[in-house]
Amino acid sequence: MALKTVRNLMIAGGVAVASLTGIAIASGGSVADGYEMVHKHWHWSGVTGTYDQEAMQRGYNVYAQVCRSCHNLDHLAFRHLGDKGGPFYDERYENPNDNPLVKNIAAEYEVIDVNPEDGSEISRPGIPADMFPPVYRNTAEAAYVNNGAIPPDLSVMVKARNNGADYVYNLMLAYDHPQPDSVVTSSGQYYNPVMEGGKIAMGPQLQPQVGVFEYQSETEGQNPPEATVEQMAADVVEFLAWSADPKLAERKSAGMMSMVYLLILALLLWLSYKRIWARLKPKT
Ligand code: HEC
Incomplete structure (x- = not known):
């Protein structure tokens, strides 16, 4: 009889400890408040998986049309887009500097350069050899425009966060999750359960109405999937996964x-x- 009571007490104690540690993990981790991370099966997972070129091209478009107003791609030159395994690689142009798509993309950006004649600062259209120019002139300007928060470089973001592809994908989608009373956001902050502490100084970026923006792949003759929020998030992650690890396929x-x-x-x-x-x- 006594033994049975001791055993029951032990079980009850175990359950209590387990649930307490469960709560501790849930509130201490970066994903909290009942939000369930979506784990996607990415094209490049597994031993032989590689990036999907069309998804990367669509993802580049999402970056260029949405994320680019705030985020840099510090470690990327335009020519990398046309490298073997890259989003705009074309076997007709082994040298990406000759790739017309890469040239067109580069020319859409303004690059600050020095006038060779007199050393003055000039602004000219980009060429494939240029790095992606920074969005802001310096971090002070970045912080000033973004309510004091600095949008981080996205070119290596997927490597910089644990389980980065799922992280960025979920970060894009988790804004809808109901905000608990325990998380208090100030002005310019948004609730996002994927972010450590639940608060982020970036508003939801991919809203359904964004789906009306041009969302064509550069690949001829293919039908791009419908630009749902999930699709755009998955595609931009595909592009950012490549930019963080372009040599994966090789x-x-x-x-x-x-x-x-x-x-x-x-x-x-x-x-x-x-x-x-x-x-x-x-x-x-
Ligand atoms: C209007 C400006 C703006 C746009 C557009 C924008 N972001 Fe951000 N983003 C920010 C700011 C500001 C931060 C820093 C937030 C913070 O530190 O709280 C940030 C942070 C991030 C982070 C880092 C989160 C972390 O764990 O630190 C990721 C990833 C990110 N953005 C992805 C994107 C993607 C992908 C897009 C395009 C679909 C995008 N952002 C568009 C302003 C923007």
């Missing part, structure tokens, strides 16, 4: 080649071992 194919090489080597070694030792009879 690395995976090199990995596969070395596996094949090692397998052949192992087979040859095994066959020569068989041949060399064939004449020796096992001792009885």
Whole structure:
């Protein structure tokens, strides 16, 4: 009888501890307040998965038309867009500097340069060799325009956050989640359960009405999927995943080649071992 009571008490204690730690984890982690992270199966997951070129092109369009008003792509030059494995790669133009799509994209941006004649500052259309120019002249201007918050560089964002692709995807979609009373947002702040602490100084970016903006892929003859918020979020993540790790496809194919090489080597070694030792009879 006494033993049974002790056992029941232990079970009850265990449940209490488990639920307390559960609460602690839920409120201490970056994803809280009952928000369920959506884990997507990305094109590039798995051993052989690589980025989908059309999705990257659409994702670039989302970046250019929405995110670009605030976020830089600090580590990217226009020519990278036309590199092998990149969103606008075209096998007819092995050198991305010759790729007309890349040239057109570069020319849409204003680049600050120095006049070679007199050293004065000039502004000229971009060329493929240019880096993506910064949106703001400096961080002070970035903070001034954005209520004191500085929009971070997006080119390596997917690598900079844990489970970055799912993180950015969910960050885009989680604004609808009901705000609990425990999180108090001040002006210029929005509730987003994916963000650490639940508060972010960036408003919802992908709203359904944004879907009316031009959302064409550059690939000829294909029908782009409907520009739902989920689709745009997934596509911009595909583009940002590539910009954070553009060599992924190359690395995976090199990995596969070395596996094949090692397998052949192992087979040859095994066959020569068989041949060399064939004449020796096992001792009885
Ligand atoms: C109107 C300006 C603006 C636009 C447009 C904008 N953002 Fe932001 N974004 C911000 C600001 C400001 C922050 C910093 C928020 C903070 O620190 O609270 C931010 C932060 C972020 C972060 C980092 C969150 C973190 O974990 O620190 C990501 C990711 C992000 N934005 C993605 C995007 C994407 C993708 C788009 C386009 C679909 C976009 N943003 C469009 C202003 C903007």
